Amino acid sequence: MLERTKILLLASLLLCGLASWGLGGISPYYYDILIGIGINIILAVSLNLVNGYTGQFSLGHAGFMAVGAYASSWLTLTFGYILGTHATGTTFMYVAALLAGGIGAAVAGLAVGIPSLRLRGDYLAIVTLGFNEIIKGIIQNAEPLGAQRGLGGMVQHTNLFWTFAFAAITIYVVLNLVHSTYGSGFLAVRDDEIAAEAMGINTTKYKVLAFTIGAFFAGVAGGLYAHYKQFVHPEGFNFLRSVDIVVMVILGGMGSTFGVVFAAILLTILPEWLRAVSDYPWLPEWLREIAENRMILYSLLLIILMLTRPQGLFGGISFSKKRA
Amino acid sequence: MLRPIFLKALAMLASVSAVLAQDEIVIGEFASLTGGSASFGQSSHKGTELAIEEINRAGGVLGKKLKLITEDDQSMAGQPATIVRKLIAQDKAAAILGEVASSKSLEAAPICQQNKIPMITPASTNPKVTEVGDYIFRICFIDPFQGTVMSKFAQSKGWKKIAVLTDVKQDYSVGLTECFIRDFTANGGEIVREQKYSSGDKDFKPQLTSIKAAKPDAIFVPGYYGEVALIAKQARLLGIKVPLLGGDGWVGDSLLKVAGNALDGSFFSCHFSADDQSPKVQDFVKKYREKYGETPDDMAALGYDSAMILAEAIKRAGTTEPEKLRDAIAATKDHDGITGRITLDAQRNASKPAVIMTIDNGGFKFLETVTP
Numbered sequence: 001m002l003e004r005t006k007i008l009l010l011a012s013l014l015l016c017g018l019a020s021w022g023l024g025g026i027s028p029y030y031y032d033i034l035i036g037i038g039i040n041i042i043l044a045v046s047l048n049l050v051n052g053y054t055g056q057f058s059l060g061h062a063g064f065m066a067v068g069a070y071a072s073s074w075l076t077l078t079f080g081y082i083l084g085t086h087a088t089g090t091t092f093m094y095v096a097a098l099l100a101g102g103i104g105a106a107v108a109g110l111a112v113g114i115p116s117l118r119l120r121g122d123y124l125a126i127v128t129l130g131f132n133e134i135i136k137g138i139i140q141n142a143e144p145l146g147a148q149r150g151l152g153g154m155v156q157h158t159n160l161f162w163t164f165a166f167a168a169i170t171i172y173v174v175l176n177l178v179h180s181t182y183g184s185g186f187l188a189v190r191d192d193e194i195a196a197e198a199m200g201i202n203t204t205k206y207k208v209l210a211f212t213i214g215a216f217f218a219g220v221a222g223g224l225y226a227h228y229k230q231f232v233h234p235e236g237f238n239f240l241r242s243v244d245i246v247v248m249v250i251l252g253g254m255g256s257t258f259g260v261v262f263a264a265i266l267l268t269i270l271p272e273w274l275r276a277v278s279d280y281p282w283l284p285e286w287l288r289e290i291a292e293n294r295m296i297l298y299s300l301l302l303i304i305l306m307l308t309r310p311q312g313l314f315g316g317i318s319f320s321k322k323r324a
Numbered sequence: 325m326l327r328p329i330f331l332k333a334l335a336m337l338a339s340v341s342a343v344l345a346q347d348e349i350v351i352g353e354f355a356s357l358t359g360g361s362a363s364f365g366q367s368s369h370k371g372t373e374l375a376i377e378e379i380n381r382a383g384g385v386l387g388k389k390l391k392l393i394t395e396d397d398q399s400m401a402g403q404p405a406t407i408v409r410k411l412i413a414q415d416k417a418a419a420i421l422g423e424v425a426s427s428k429s430l431e432a433a434p435i436c437q438q439n440k441i442p443m444i445t446p447a448s449t450n451p452k453v454t455e456v457g458d459y460i461f462r463i464c465f466i467d468p469f470q471g472t473v474m475s476k477f478a479q480s481k482g483w484k485k486i487a488v489l490t491d492v493k494q495d496y497s498v499g500l501t502e503c504f505i506r507d508f509t510a511n512g513g514e515i516v517r518e519q520k521y522s523s524g525d526k527d528f529k530p531q532l533t534s535i536k537a538a539k540p541d542a543i544f545v546p547g548y549y550g551e552v553a554l555i556a557k558q559a560r561l562l563g564i565k566v567p568l569l570g571g572d573g574w575v576g577d578s579l580l581k582v583a584g585n586a587l588d589g590s591f592f593s594c595h596f597s598a599d600d601q602s603p604k605v606q607d608f609v610k611k612y613r614e615k616y617g618e619t620p621d622d623m624a625a626l627g628y629d630s631a632m633i634l635a636e637a638i639k640r641a642g643t644t645e646p647e648k649l650r651d652a653i654a655a656t657k658d659h660d661g662i663t664g665r666i667t668l669d670a671q672r673n674a675s676k677p678a679v680i681m682t683i684d685n686g687g688f689k690f691l692e693t694v695t696p
Contacts, residue, residue, distance in 0.1 A: 028439075029410040036406065140493055140522075149450065149495040150427050152434070229405045231431045236401025272406070275395065295358060295398065 005176060012168040020161035031160070033272055035228050038163030039221045040264040042170045044248040045257055046217035051246065052255035053178050054210040055190030057121060060112070060128030061218050061245045063135040064105040066237035068219025069226040070145050072101030073154050076227070080155070094157040098166075098223040105219025106212045108135070113211035117204055120193075132242055139234045150233035151226075158228035166224065170217045175257055177213070186210055190255070251305060252312055259314025271298055348391040349384075349644055351376065351634065352411030354422040354432060359399025363576055364424040364623045368446050369394060370616055371627030372421055378611075379635045386638065392631075393417065397428060404432040412439050418644035419444065421630050424623055426450030426495060433460045440646045442653055444634055446626035447595075449572075450495055454672045459646070461653050461672045463630050463661070464595060467496065470571045471503025473593045473678045473694050474544065478569060479511055483541035486569075487517040489531055489555065491547040494523060500546035500571050516540050521551065528555045529562065536564050544569045549576030553583040560586045567591060575622045580686055587683040591691070595663045596625040597679050599690040608662045622663075629661035664693070 023031070047061045075097040080090070116127040140148050177183040185206045188196035197203050226232045252263030274294035277283065290297065305313070353372055356365030376392045384390055393415045397403035404423065411417040412435070420436050420443040423429045429448035436443035437457035444461045445453060451466045478486060486508060491497035505515055517538040519531035532555070535543060543559070545552055545568050552574055559568070570592040580587070598609050598619050608628065612620040633656055638644060641652035659666040664677040677695045681688050
């Protein structure tokens with residue numbers, strides 16, 4: 001079983017390489033959207049480990065993303081010159097910075113998780129929300145990180161390959177973890193915490209672990225984002241960004257990796273597609289005018305989806321379970 | 325796997341994207357039409373729209389009509405980069421206009437620079453924006469200038485002791501504060517108290533109480549209108565009677581609605597005043613009122629000027645070729661705009677006059693024009 005998943009991972013990595021090579025010439029706008037999709041997949045799948053599989057409601061994912069974005073940017077900006085402009089050197093530096101950003105976020109996740117994961121439900125949501133604001137507040141007052149002016153000047157290292165390679169790794173790690181014997185603990189914590197504890201599962205340990213791993217990948221996503229947009233601003237990691245990611249998880253279906261990936265893709269494309277709709281010449285005028293208020297339309301679609309499928313698009317359907 | 329299906333969908337999306345007519349020059353605009361800074365974004369957009377309409381009514385430029393394509397960035401970080409890529413790659417914009425907020429312009433500027441598409445920001449005052457590269461221009465003055473203007477003004481009033489209340493969440497406010505303090509202390513003034521707040525705060529009494537104890541001659545509050553109105557009200561409640569000083573962030577619909585008479589006798593610098601009696605300004609105000617039924621503010625005037633300067637540059641360049649257009653914009657000299665005579669310097673910043681306004685009996689009043 002393990003062999004097959006490993007082959008799948010290698011195959012998707014290969015596909016990332018091919019796609020990156022083959023899609024180099026597409027419109028920068030579509031490239032931008034594709035990168036956005038990749039980053040959102042990482043964020044949504046990693047949050048799904050916490051919110052979906054382990055059943056803890058975290059509202060601070062953008063905070064971890066900020067830690068990763070700023071940590072990795074600071075590293076490449078400060079130490080980037082050491083390895084010069086040689087392609088291998090800078091790529092190495094970049095990947096090292098991404099991982100360091102991830103580790104930084106994981107440490108932050110650990111620091112928040114240990115005291116706060118004794119809380120449940122709404123209380124945990126409030127603590128993670130508070131953490132998000134604290135991170136933002138720290139960055140806003142940290143002069144070396146550009147404070148309120150934002151941090152820019154990073155070299156654009158992020159491309160399709162790295163984005164989707166990390167997305168594939170995220171999916172691989174999360175799927176393998178929750179389908180392993182050890183990982184059943186996550187599901188047990190979600191399904192019935194008291195029963196799980198009675199069975200001898202260290203629920204706090206599992207929660208902290210999910211939190212830390214989730215934070216790690218959010219940090220990596222932050223690093224990818226920073227090295228693509230080349231400019232980060234504390235307002236980009238606010239509460240609304242966290243909610244965006246939560247919406248992807250809920251819409252896709254809590255605890256369904258496939259659904260969450262689908263939702264991440266859908267919710268990245270939809271707002272941009274609605275931008276284009278108002279330009280379609282063959283649409284009647286009144287329809288185009290409606291499409292111009294695209295954020296209302298976007299919200300409306302979300303409401304309809306949630307009313308018709310409260311468990312999420314793919315909630316309760318798990319494609320990967322057949323394998324296990 | 326998912327990816328191939330998705331790529332197909334994307335290709336389809338590409339094929340149905342709008343077909344552009346050849347006899348038009350596309351101008352891309354990115355603005356915050358919704359979200360936190362929508363009030364600014366809407367104004368600058370309306371000003372830009374009015375300018376483009378006027379140009380087209382007069383026959384366009386180079387025998388072609390200008391087509392303005394506006395995209396909303398929802399006041400959200402991350403959006404400007406995506407939108408500007410769309411405007412450049414999909415809509416084939418010859419030039420980009422936007423944004424009011426410096427943090428949004430800073431995100432878009434590297435992309436315009438990399439694609440060698442000229443970008444003119446109407447109102448981003450952060451010095452860093454035009455430092456990004458030689459394709460990035462601005463037609464407003466920069467933060468240091470407003471700090472200098474207000475410091476000069478305070479000295480001309482004979483004030484020696486000033487307290488400062490800064491919005492640490494806004495780079496704009498931090499920038500103005502730095503320049504104000506530098507100039508004011510260099511000329512023998514004294515900053516008696518420095519206090520901070522964050523956008524969105526509602527209670528400023530602790531900071532104001534501390535400021536009151538320092539007995540300043542005036543308080544410099546270079547924040548945005550929402551908080552400034554509350555600060556003014558609470559200052560008066562605490563018995564602080566000295567005037568408040570500020571910058572163009574004060575200009576907003578709700579400032580006087582919320583503050584009432586609390587700001588009477590205060591002063592701020594800005595780009596433009598609808599009370600200015602010069603025929604050029606009055607003509608603009610009339611046209612704007614006719615179209616939108618409201619009085620134009622700073623951002624509207626700047627949006628208008630940015631589009632006019634761009635159109636003029638296209639005319640002078642005789643082409644929309646990026647390099648020639650860039651040189652033509654850079655050569656802008658003594659453009660007779662709504663916000664004063666605009667000349668772009670070697671750093672691609674505008675050197676132009678500022679307007680000092682006062683608030684009297686719950687209304688704005690034009691006081692004087694200060695040239696650099």
